[in-house]
Amino acid sequence: MTKENIAAFICQWIAKQKGLNTDDIDLDENFFQAGWVDSLGMFRLIFELEGEFNCTLDQSALFCSAYPSVNMLADQVFLQLNRCTQ
Amino acid sequence: MHAVSTVKFGFATLDDLPALMAFMDEHWRKGHILAKSERLWLHEFSQDGFLSVGIAKDNLGQLLGIFGYIPYNQNALPDIAGSLWMVTNAAQQQFPMLGIQLRDFVIKSVPHRFFAAPGAGLQTRPIYQVIRMNWHRMQQYFWLNPEITKPKLVKVAANFTQLPMALADNTLSLQRITDHRQIADFDFAPFNCILPFKDARYVRHRFFEYPYFDYEVYAVSKNAAWINLVACRRAEAEGRTALRVVDFYGLETYLPEILNLLSESARKHQDEFVDFVCHGFDAQHFLKAGWTALDFEQEALIVPNFFEPFLLKNVPVYCVSDATDFPYRQCKADGDQDRPNIMS
Structure with a gap:
């Protein structure tokens, strides 16, 4: 599993929820401010990520990000997945 | 409305009571009993001079969110119920995860054995799913x-x-x-x-x-x-x-x-x-x-x-x-x- 795979999954999830093309989503843009994800959406997304990658994520770390973007979330999930499998 | 630069988490004291009641009136429901009854606040949340309510305040001391809890017993590690979990719409826009961060602060700050409460809103179900709590x-x-x-x-x-x-x-x-x-x-x-x-x-x-x-x-x-x-x-x-x-x-x-x-x-x-x-x-x-x-x-x-x-x-x-x-x-x-x- 690569960080790019995770980012692609997040991107597709947002695109599906919001009726966007994945090309419309800037991977470094704050997805809250862009209106792509709200707080409940964030919980749903994490739930989907856990299901997709068959893992249990540390939510505290995910929720504390000061600038949440697709790439930042993918970074966090990637780090956590690697920690789990080491 | 002002932009918030920092958020501080803490627990409410009796001095916060007027602000908590105003918060209920403005953000929960106009005329709610907890917007009017100091007596009920004291009955449900008062403990040795402080209130069992976690609060998030901005740099000007304005309340951004609350998360209350009620102990079921007096053991060193009591079972507790959650109560009155809310963040203002303005704070929610600026800090979308403030509600869960405030809850996290309270849950980690209050030693307890077990957390359970009735009265959860259906809209909060995805939250509880992700934080791995059971929903009934x-x-x-x-x-x-x-x-x-x-x-x-x-x-x-x-x-x-x-x-x-x-x-x-x-x-x-x-x-x-x-x-x-x-x-x-x-x-x-x-x-x-x-x-x-x-x-x-x-x-x-x-x-x-x-x-x-x-x-x-x-x-x-x-x-x-x-x-x-x-x-x-x-x-x-x-x-x-x-x-x-x-x-x-x-x-x-x-x-x-x-x-x-x-x-x-x-x-x-x-x-x-x-x-x-x-x-x-x-x-x-x-x-x-x-x-x-x-x-x-x-x-x-x-x-x-x-x-x-x-x-x-x-x-x-x-x-x-x-x-x-x-x-x-x-x-x-x-x-x-x-x-x-x-x-x-």
């Missing part, structure tokens, strides 16, 4: 008084047939407890493994010192020994009454017989119905007593749950809890539930 829909069991031929509180389906009432164990009796000091005669300790564990202090405070409702607390006696406690409340609307069972203490062994005694009490008092909103009890006990589990998916038969103000509608209540292997029971009056929402 509470049952509402009821018995309709057959002597009330023209009910006003319930809507009865034409084809509804009540199950027959089983014969009661005539060695059981209900004794109304009118003085909270009598509670000392009930041994709570053996039930520490039924979660959440509610102790004598909780019963006294919750049912004998509650500022708005008059509760009826009964001891169930068998061979002169107290084997259970049951808390009830007679709710009124439309000039009629209903007997609401709101809490239960002890083992379920004699629950069918106890329910029979409560049905009998409702019949004698001409209550339209007796009910119990709860989770974690064996449904068979209710069926044996001739009680029925309300089907929330239909509207032909309506047994109301909300009386303050009265709402003739089937409304399910949801509860959340930590995962546990212990028996978990939740009752209508647990946490901050069974309170009036408006002041008359």
Whole structure:
């Protein structure tokens, strides 16, 4: 599993929820401010990520990000997945 | 509205009470009882000079969010209920995850054994899913008084047939407890493994010192020994009454017989119905007593749950809890539930 795979999954999830093309989503843009994800959406997304990658994520770390973007979330999930499998 | 540069988490003190009440009025619901009643705040949340309410404030000291909790017992590691979880819309826009961060702060700051509470909003279900808490829909069991031929509180389906009432164990009796000091005669300790564990202090405070409702607390006696406690409340609307069972203490062994005694009490008092909103009890006990589990998916038969103000509608209540292997029971009056929402 690569960080790019995770980012692609997040991107597709947002695109599906919001009726966007994945090309419309800037991977470094704050997805809250862009209106792509709200707080409940964030919980749903994490739930989907856990299901997709068959893992249990540390939510505290995910929720504390000061600038949440697709790439930042993918970074966090990637780090956590690697920690789990080491 | 101003931009917030920092957020500080902490616990409310009595000095924060006016701001908390204003917060309820502005952000929860205009005129909510906790926007008007300092007495209820102090009853539910006051502990040794501070309030059991986690708060998030901005750099100007304005309240951005609240998360309350209520201990079920006085143990070093008490079981606790969550209550009043809200973040302002403005703060939510600037800090979308502030609500969960505030909850996280409270849960990590307050040592406890188990967290469980009724009254969770359906919209919060995805949150609880992700934070790995169990989500339950509470049952509402009821018995309709057959002597009330023209009910006003319930809507009865034409084809509804009540199950027959089983014969009661005539060695059981209900004794109304009118003085909270009598509670000392009930041994709570053996039930520490039924979660959440509610102790004598909780019963006294919750049912004998509650500022708005008059509760009826009964001891169930068998061979002169107290084997259970049951808390009830007679709710009124439309000039009629209903007997609401709101809490239960002890083992379920004699629950069918106890329910029979409560049905009998409702019949004698001409209550339209007796009910119990709860989770974690064996449904068979209710069926044996001739009680029925309300089907929330239909509207032909309506047994109301909300009386303050009265709402003739089937409304399910949801509860959340930590995962546990212990028996978990939740009752209508647990946490901050069974309170009036408006002041008359």
